[in-house]
Amino acid sequence: MTTTQNLSNSASLHQVQHPLEPLTAVEVQAAVAIVRSEYPVGEQFRFPCVTLHEPPKAMVLNFQPGDAFEREAFLILLDNTTGATYEAIVSLTQTKVLSWQPIPGVQPNIMADELAECEAAVKAHPEFQAVLAKRGITDLDLVVVDPWAIGNFGFADEVGMRLSRCLCYLRSRPDGNFYARPIDGVVPVVDLNQMQVVRIEDMGVVPVPPEPSEYAARFMPSLRPDIKPLHITQPQGPSFEVEGHFVRWQKWQFRIGFTPREGLVLYTVGYEDQGRVRPILYRASMAEMVVPYGDPRPQHFRKNAFDLGEHGVGMLANSLKLGCDCLGEIRYFDGVLTNSRGEVAITENAVCMHEEDYGILWKHTDWRLDEVEVRRSRRLVVSFIATVDNYEYGFFWYFYQDGTIQYEVKLTGILLCAALVDYPKYGTVVAPELNALNHQHFFCMRLDFDLDGTANSVYEVNTAAEPPGPDNPYGNAFYAESTLLKTEQAAQRIVDPLKARYWKVVNPNQHNRLGQPVGFKLVPGENVLPFAHPDAPILKRAGFMTKHLWVTPYSPLERYPTGNYPNQHPGGEGLPQWTQANRSIENTDLVVWYMFGHHHIPRPEDFPIMPVAYAGFLLKPVGFFDANPALDVPLQADINQSSSGETSQTCH
Structure with missing residues (x-):
């Protein structure tokens, strides 16, 4: 549940123990109030972003408990009257605005309040009502107007305007699945600054698909009766420890952050090894998510969603429910955000953290001694889920006892569909007269590595076959070949599973006991x-x-x-622009950007609601440890016995 709080202006700022702690609700309110007190920010202003202005990296790395530090907020503001965008940095410590800067020629992300206001404006417009009546649709309560970012396709009449291009649907009943019944051929375009309809694109009458295609339990004639209860209990509580947003678990430690744009952010990820915490990642987050659709027809060619830059998955995060989204002994973290008017809005239980059994960690049987050694794997799960129009995305970080980190996106929700009209070359028929459009999901991760320090390098590792010859007389030999990526352009690479390709981040200045540089590999x-x-x-x-x-x-x-403002931007900014400089990335503080995509040619089985699909990658230690770091994981039987006091069957 998202709640809006009215906090007392006289409330003092909470004492924050670490510079990377997310802004509290009181701090968010204070940041908005300070800006309003120093600049003419009236009711015509919206606040697309109010979040922590992260302190310099060097300061954080050198921070010691008890050190004094400046507390700052970063704000983006939009003046609906003029269309101007501003960025502000506010010192919460000094209670003053440190910087106020106009950002010309950009459009901030679209906010939830704008979506609701846009729908109301469209439904009240006489021309929209007329085009619906032409299609025999008169009950506006059953009509859904779903505003989308309009993108940028070079049309001169859209320059400088803050626009939304709306998709329309018709419910079969007030609580029905509207995504199953698109009203194709009707596209309202709205000026979001003025909240006025600019035009109604009417491409001709197309029959609305007839079937309601419901999925909620209340519509099912019966549910499976043969599933027995499954209880996950931890009688002594979970194994993790939490102080504010600082987490310790199984030699892992890190900090949790949450931003309106990225959602969950992890900071200062490290692993305790031989009595010291070794840094791995300074900051890790999903930095962008783009969903291009593959239908070229006038109704559909503009469907290219930038879900972080155009909307913000943090703003769209769900309030998670025990036993539904998360199972077990759960620790939740709230997302402290604002609505578009700068009022504090808290998404309760935005981030979920819990432990899971994950099968066998390692095992060996010595049949000569009749001895078995086996350990069960446990992983820590840190996740949040966002609803982005028709789709749900679960974003999951997994931490394992052997030093592995996994990132996984779980995709579910409802397919974006169109009325069939003709042969569905660019989609799949999933219900009568309903065509689910071909599309792809692309996710870009920003991974700021600090492996045992900030000076790191990246290698590409390919496996090669040794040619037959005197050194390989039977043709069976192969080896891993590492190539140092020295510059930004040399490091623009594509996966190649036929070469078992992966990339390895190393600290060339630190070595394990075998003389190998410490490293982690990114496994696609x-x-x-x-x-x-x-x-x-x-x-x-x-x-x-x-x-x-x-x-x-x-x-x-x-x-x-x-780039910072992709909404309606013509492009060219961000990674393609930065890397033109071809800067050195050897033995320096570097950031790895990994892009992975999920290709979706829909199936009938994906409708009316899609079973979860998975995409992601692994970060695995390679030479980072001297040996398997999970050798000291105790037997499951010993864990159970210490918990209950009862003797259980041994695993060795």
Whole structure:
């Protein structure tokens, strides 16, 4: 549940123990109030973003408990009257605005309040009502207007305007699944600054698909009766410890952050090894998510969603429910945000953290001694879920006892569909007269590595077959070949599973006991490249999709692969622009950007609601430890016995 809080202006700021703690509700309210007190920010202003202005990296790395530090907020403001965008930095410590800067020629992300106001404006417009009546639709209560970002396709009459292009649907009943019944051929375009309809695009009457295609339990004639209860209990509580947003678990430690644009952010990820905490990642987050659709017809060619840059998945995060989204002994973290008017809005239980059993961690049977050693794997799960129009995305970080980190996106929700009209070349028929459109999902991760320090390098590792000859007389030999990626352009790479390709981040200045540089490897999972033509507008705006790996030297200003303001931007900014400088990335503080894609040619089985699909990658230690770091994980039987006091069957 998202709640809006009216907090007392006289409330004192909470004492914050670490510079990376997210803004509290009191701090958010104070930041907005300070800006309003120093600048003429009236009711015509919206607040697309109010979040922590992260302190300099060097300061955080040198921070010691008890050190004094400045507390700052970063704000984006939009003046609906003039269309002007501003950025502000506020010192909460000094209670004053440190900087106020106009940002010309940009459009901030679309806010939830704008979506609701846009729908109301469209439904009240006489021309919209007339085009619906022409289609025999008179009950506006059953009509749903779903505003989308309009993108940028070079149309001169759209320059400088803040626009939304709306998709329309018709419920079969007031609580029905409207995504199953698109009203194709009707596209309202709205000026979001004035909240006025600019035009109604009427492309001709198209029959609304007839079936309601419901999925909620209340519509099912019966549910399976044969599923027995499954209880997950931890009688002594979970194994993790939490102080504010600082987490310790099984030698892991990190900090949790949450931003309106990225949602969940992890900071200062490290692993305790031989009595010291070794840094791995300074900051890790999803930096952009783009969903291009593959239907070229006038109704559909503009469907290219930038879900972070145009909307913000943090703003769209769900309030998670025990036993539904998360199972077990759960620790929740709230998301402290604002609505578009700068009022504090808290998404309760935005982030979920819990432990899971994950099968066998390691095992060996010595049959000569009749001895078995086996350990069960446990992983820590940190996740949040966002509803982005028709789709749900679950974003999951997993931490394992052997030092592995996994990132996984779980995709579910409802397919974006169109009325069939003709043969569905660019989609799949999933119900009578209903065509689910072909599309792809691309996710770009920003991984600021600090492996045992900030000076790191990246290698590409390919496996090669040794040619037959005196050194390989039977033709069975193969080896791993590492190539140092020295510059930004050399590091623009594509996956190649036929070479077992992976990328390895190392600290060339630190070595394990075997003399190998300490490192972590990035192991690709499912992946794909875009099928859009190289000259297509979507690839101008989201050029990061053309490569799976990018590496840049660290810069606090380079945060998003499509630039700071991709909404309605013509493109060219972000990673393609930065890497033209071809800066050195050898033995320096660097950022790894990994892009992975999920390719979706829909199936009938994906409708009316889609079973979860998975995409992601692994970060695995390679030479980072001297040996298997999970050797000291106790037997499950010993854990159970210490918990209950009862003797259980041994595993050795």
